[in-house]
Amino acid sequence: MKRRGIAWFAKEGLLKNNPVLVQLLGLCSVLAVSTTMTNALGMGAAATVVLICSNLLISLLRRLIPEQVRIAAYIVVISGFVTAVQLIIKAYLPAIDKSLGIFIPLIVVNCIVLARAEAFASKNGPVASILDGVFMGLGYTAALLCVSFIREFFGSGSLFGIKVLGESYPGILMLTMPAGAFLCLACVVAAVRYFSARKGDK
Amino acid sequence: MQENKNGKILFSTLSLLFVSGIIACLVALVNNFTAPVIAQQNKQALQQNIEKIFSGSTDYEDITASVEAVEGVNAVYKVKSSSGGQDNYCVHSSAAGYGGAVELLIGFNCDGQIMGVSVLAADGETPGVGQKIKEQSFLDGFKGLEYDAEGTKLDGVSGATVSSTAAVKAVNNACLVMDKVLSAETSEEVAE
Numbered sequence: 001m002k003r004r005g006i007a008w009f010a011k012e013g014l015l016k017n018n019p020v021l022v023q024l025l026g027l028c029s030v031l032a033v034s035t036t037m038t039n040a041l042g043m044g045a046a047a048t049v050v051l052i053c054s055n056l057l058i059s060l061l062r063r064l065i066p067e068q069v070r071i072a073a074y075i076v077v078i079s080g081f082v083t084a085v086q087l088i089i090k091a092y093l094p095a096i097d098k099s100l101g102i103f104i105p106l107i108v109v110n111c112i113v114l115a116r117a118e119a120f121a122s123k124n125g126p127v128a129s130i131l132d133g134v135f136m137g138l139g140y141t142a143a144l145l146c147v148s149f150i151r152e153f154f155g156s157g158s159l160f161g162i163k164v165l166g167e168s169y170p171g172i173l174m175l176t177m178p179a180g181a182f183l184c185l186a187c188v189v190a191a192v193r194y195f196s197a198r199k200g201d202k
Numbered sequence: 203m204q205e206n207k208n209g210k211i212l213f214s215t216l217s218l219l220f221v222s223g224i225i226a227c228l229v230a231l232v233n234n235f236t237a238p239v240i241a242q243q244n245k246q247a248l249q250q251n252i253e254k255i256f257s258g259s260t261d262y263e264d265i266t267a268s269v270e271a272v273e274g275v276n277a278v279y280k281v282k283s284s285s286g287g288q289d290n291y292c293v294h295s296s297a298a299g300y301g302g303a304v305e306l307l308i309g310f311n312c313d314g315q316i317m318g319v320s321v322l323a324a325d326g327e328t329p330g331v332g333q334k335i336k337e338q339s340f341l342d343g344f345k346g347l348e349y350d351a352e353g354t355k356l357d358g359v360s361g362a363t364v365s366s367t368a369a370v371k372a373v374n375n376a377c378l379v380m381d382k383v384l385s386a387e388t389s390e391e392v393a394e
Binding site: 057 | 210215221224229233235237240323328
């Protein structure tokens with residue numbers, strides 16, 4: 001097994017293989033919860049915790065789970081952790097639970113988590129899998145924060161629910177709606193592609 | 203060969219059972235810790251909303267079980283008046299809005315008049331349009347009203363017909379329940 005440092009995982013998760021901006025995984029949740037930065041942070045944190053825990057457990061059990069039933073086993077592990085995280089959010093952060101609603105349970109079918117389990121945790125040791133989970137989760141959170149910053153700042157003139165552009169700012173209503181989410185995400189992805197392509201030319 | 207195949211199936215089944223077992227224990231453990239906190243959380247939210255409608259009264263009793271069910275009505279509470287007067291009532295009612303259920307808590311006095319309305323959940327409504335039903339200026343319109351089938355006595359939120367109608371429907375359902383509760387109380391008093 002190759003020895004890889006934290007820097008490698010950081011670069012992979014945040015930039016080179018960012019789950020949202022490069023792999024285009026889990027877009028449904030990004031579109032839906034990026035209306036405010038508070039939501040984005042809550043969702044990002046929840047998904048990161050699930051990613052780390054499921055990566056760790058799947059990595060530990062990787063020799064035990066036979067190939068034929070691996071997907072079923074992964075889904076059981078992921079949904080278990082999602083349920084646990086949902087219960088914890090409900091108990092200690094009821095405001096986040098109310099605004100994220102159905103999207104917390106839907107982390108189960110967020111393909112980022114399953115993709116990391118299948119592509120990484122099932123083939124690597126526990127420490128590497130935890131690092132992979134941390135930085136893939138952070139990459140997801142960063143992409144979410146990026147999109148939600150644009151949507152909340154220009155859409156309703158606030159950041160983390162606090163008005164920053166003054167009461168007179170009318171807000172761009174479309175940005176707060178689903179159509180605006182698509183346009184905004186497309187622009188962010190295009191910008192990331194543009195800059196990474198230019199970097200490649202040099 | 204055959205035995206080997208059977209053994210493989212058995213091994214797959216057992217390992218899946220093992221993984222499920224670990225996860226089930228984990229979820230049970232977390233649930234054990236969080237269940238009381240969640241129950242407390244829900245109670246607190248209800249209490250706050252009741253306080254918002256009847257300033258001061260916090261003592262309430264769940265009388266849902268003793269009331270004939272009406273579609274869309276989730277719970278009925280009897281709120282003891284703090285000043286020693288007659289009891290008030292609160293109805294938790296919901297109706298389909300633009301993107302999911304609109305849940306309201308409606309406060310009634312002992313004559314079945316609406317004392318106040320508070321929104322428990324309207325997260326599926328469009329931000330900036332349907333979400334305006336959360337604004338006090340809209341909710342205050344319900345005060346003093348009684349059953350209103352068409353919702354004509356109320357100024358809806360312009361541009362948010364669906365959300366406004368859902369709120370009116372939820373309030374109307376609550377009124378229907380209140381009628382039943384109050385008529386049951388009166389007949390009880392007569393019998394006494």
